[in-house]
Amino acid sequence: LVKILDRYGKQHADDRKALDLQSKDLKYGSHHELLELVESKLVESNSDVSVDSLVQLEDHLETALSVTRARKTELLLKLVDSLKEKEKLLKEENQGLASQMEKNNLAGAEADKMEMSPGQISEIIRPVTLPLLY
Template identity: 45%
Template sequence: MDEENAVRRSIQEVQPNQTGFSESSDFSKGSNLLHTIQRQLEEGNIDKLSIEELIQLEQWLDDALRKTRARKTEIMLEAAKSFHKQEKQLRVENEALQMKIDAAALNEKCQEDQCHPTGASLELQFIPEADQRDSRATSPEKPMLIFL
């Protein structure tokens, strides 16, 4: 009988909050309730709860599950945004590195073929978008191959 009263008190202490629960206090109360329920299930005392208490418990668990899933979705979306941003940065870096490789290969070929008798070489430069002197500048991240 004491265990049944303990479950009832736990359920009454952790009422579902209509506006949502505060992150820390209700989470710890919910955690305590879940531990109490788990103990009751293991001991087989859950059958002694009234229908109202079971309905109230079910509603609280549904509410907690909904909020948990919403938070998980929010975290996953934030992670996806971060990964997309990182992917974009890596693509830009990859393009710049590929341009450097191409410039080095072309520079080596030109030196072998002596296509630039004056000793001119190729250089990779980043031209800011704000610099409108060169109409070839399309974005701040795009590297350009320039003959020097």
Template identity: 80%
Template structure:
């Protein structure tokens, strides 16, 4: 008798869910260990249960080293994700400016609490950091494009310099062949008078 295919959905019974979590967690850790041994790979695994308990596994390198390496390799991606998530939470800059306007303009200024001002300040700082990140990204792209143009211009300059060098040699050869009458051309053989 074969195994029944399990439908992947949340298990409603709490004790069954806990047993399944425990078994599958152990199976996942075993698979991670096997991957590490078979492929000589550094593996880090973090599992957080529904109750908030953290389980971890690491092979070879310790967990902190692996996570540090991941953080260094993907630092830009992680920063971008952080800025994007903050930007999504605060909506568009226009909405933020409307919020500032409604809180700080007119008679509402006296009624604004310190907590509201702190929250508003955080929104503004986040919007500013997102704006700066976007500006930096655009500036880096511009610098990259300028470097590409510089490289192309240098290559073109080298080609033109090579062509000029070739033209100079061809011109010098033509000039030597077309010397004025009465002069001995460098290309003609020189004959010496015979001695009697």
């Protein structure tokens, strides 16, 4: 129970962090706009840039990077889940085919055991006639 509560607490903290990052991302605009802002700051002369603006710019970049990493992780986890599901389906199909092959092999072995002598075959093939009325 303690482990479950710890996992829940960690998951809840991660979810809150992800929500905070998403809200910051919406606040700062698109990543493209952020990149353009950085480029414009770099083009400007260094004397016009304040430490506060650089710190703010760094925060924006860290947030954008965190959101990008979170999205990439989410996509990779979805891919892993889908591949695990596909693996499970293929294993089930493989087991079904293996059991079908086993049944076919058993049926073939039974047919081999039931080889008939020519006399037995003629008894099966011989037509049955009805007695004639006199």
